[in-house]
Amino acid sequence: MPERIEGLPELTKKERMKIARHAMPEQTPEARVENFAEVALGYTAATAMEEAQRCLQCEKPLCVAGCPVEIDIPAFIDLIRQGDFKGAVAKIKETNTLPAICGRVCPQEDQCEVVCVLEKKFTPVAIGRLERFVADVERDAGTTEMPHCAAPSGHKVAIIGCGPAGLACAADLAKLGHQVTIFEALHKTGGVLVYGIPEFRLPKAIVDFEVENLKRMGVEIRTGYVVGKTATVEELFHEQGYDAVFFGTGAGLPSFLGVPGENYIGVVSANEFLTRVNLMKAYDFPNYDTPVRVGKRVAVVGSGNVAMDCLRCAKRLGAEHVICVYRRTRNESPARKEELERAEEEFIDFRWLSAPLEIYGNDDGFVTGMKIQRMELGEPDASGRRRPVPVAGSEYDIEVDTVIVAIGQSPNPLATRATPGLELNRHGCIVVDEATMMSRSLPGVFAGGDIVTGAATVILAMGAGKVAARGIHDWLGKLERGEVTKPPFTSAPA
């Protein structure tokens, strides 16, 4: 697809409002549950320009404020209308380094699109789909230009974790002329974009492409390097000569249910299931060495985006009956509406107001079933959602071969535990100053993403990575002027 074609004429606002939102072409549900290829097929140039035509070009655009990285949305959309796809992607990249990823996995319906003025009377402009479109055009054309990088500053920054926060932080620091090394514990780059989000939502080739671009900008990536084990943060500062350290270590510690029978074989965390399938490509066993087994009947506990990914992977792995067990209702489900709808289209059996009480197994230790308690909604709890309460005497059993626990993740303590003096809150999250993302207890240590907020979204992590990059840049300036010093680490690391 060419990066520049003839544009569409400017229409009046009234004419624009008559155009209906363009649906995303997709694989049919029947076809897509048989493969791991991407579900959404992407707009054509003509559709994208027609969709761009819908934007009213508000003088005070609410969508920009709704975007965690404040992309100039009306400007890039108008460039699409004019047929200038190259200009559009350049406009996005002024504030967002990874549009092909964000266009796919951002919850636009809660961010830019929910505040679109068209949302009130009609349907919002499909901002995410347009972002994805121009990023894909650029990648397919093979003309991705490297952003301008400032002259080398002589400063070294270590980034722990090659997920969304680390990637965004690294890109901005490289642009500012700093020498960046990303330390990644796994053997592949991308963090949750690679081990967590399935191929059918975010093709791994796209993540690889973005990481390659980062390397072309001079960012060094060391995979298979576990900070806290292979080296400590103290050693990064004082032996390896880094001037600042950024934690983008995410929320990688799985939560379990705490019900009887949880260690039966076939009960797995969402992390284990998704890592086998996405990172280790177990869906292609034995061509890949890591196995995964789902059997005929699968229950996924939880109803967030991770649960949706598990349900849909299980279906694609050949499970005949895939059940979502969630103790509240569809209205309280934390999953994106789009993900819920796609799961519903893919023949998932949703059991709302259902809580697992016990997991059954056989003598060989394999899971055979689950006891479920029916629930009803009571008074609102601390989160403002109505609290599910058990309906007495409503328990029933289901037969299952696999139980996938997708009820949330918390920060992995491996790196933080090996960093004495680092202030954590009671959830194990690093406490930072929000303006700079610098640790409140260890100056020179920065953090962003799920390790600060607890499990959240890719775009929030990227936004935090960008804020931290600015904070780190300021810190390096102060270090240069002798206004601050690197943390001394008075106590010995664990």
Place this chain on the structure above:
Amino acid sequence: MHTIHRKELIAPKFWRFVVAAPEIARRHRPGQFVMVLLSDRGERIPLTIAHSDPQAGTITLVVQEVGKTTMSMGELEEGGQILSVVGPLGTPTHIENFGTVVCVGGGAGIAPMLPIAAGMKKAGNRVLSILGGRSEELVILRDEMTAASDEITFTTDDGSFGRKGFVTHALADLIAEKGKPDLVVAIGPAIMMKVVADLTRKHEIPTLCSLNSIMIDGTGMCGCCRVTVGGQTRFVCVDGPEFDAHKVDFDVLLKRLRMFLPEEQEARERYMADHACRALEGVAHA
């Protein structure tokens, strides 16, 4: 990429690799392990570190060929590369002067025992070791373990070397003859550790074991390695691999170790069939 400096056969199907991993060698403490990945399509497997040499920047891994990945490792050559070696992972062994420590090693479990026995001896303990295997050739690292021990006993199931019987028989006799040691460390097949734990529980001797569960990442991310210890779910990769042997639910562990038996067998058979084909081709070409 990690270069293989040395590779030698130390017993049938047992290979000793000396691998370049300077940062791991520097930080390794007894009881820790690495995650190894051979190729892009490979699986990640945990291997305990048998020795580390910070000066040379190398670690020693002892690998027994049991499945596709370990059999593939047996095919690697000196000077060749391993795609990924990650570590040192896990919580190190708590080493101090306990007094008398009995180190019970079985089969491939003798390899991780070596740095622990050496560390215990260095800390001033009297180290009494009991090593066992099915037959003489499978009692590995005898010289190294002898050097790390004050006294050593060997057992074989078939009586081909040392005393006939299991390590637990030798341990029971040792307790009867010499009295209760201050600590027992047991590393070997899960069933061996279970039997050792049952014996020492009776005598109320504190006992550590090192568990060998199935892992993927090795950093606490997936929970595949989880075991029940004292009624609590614990992760072998970060909370272990060592635990109080008297609190480990070995029955759960033994079952969980079998979770992928059919897949393991399929992979092994495909690997062997593939290699048989290649060997035949080699004959045809010769």
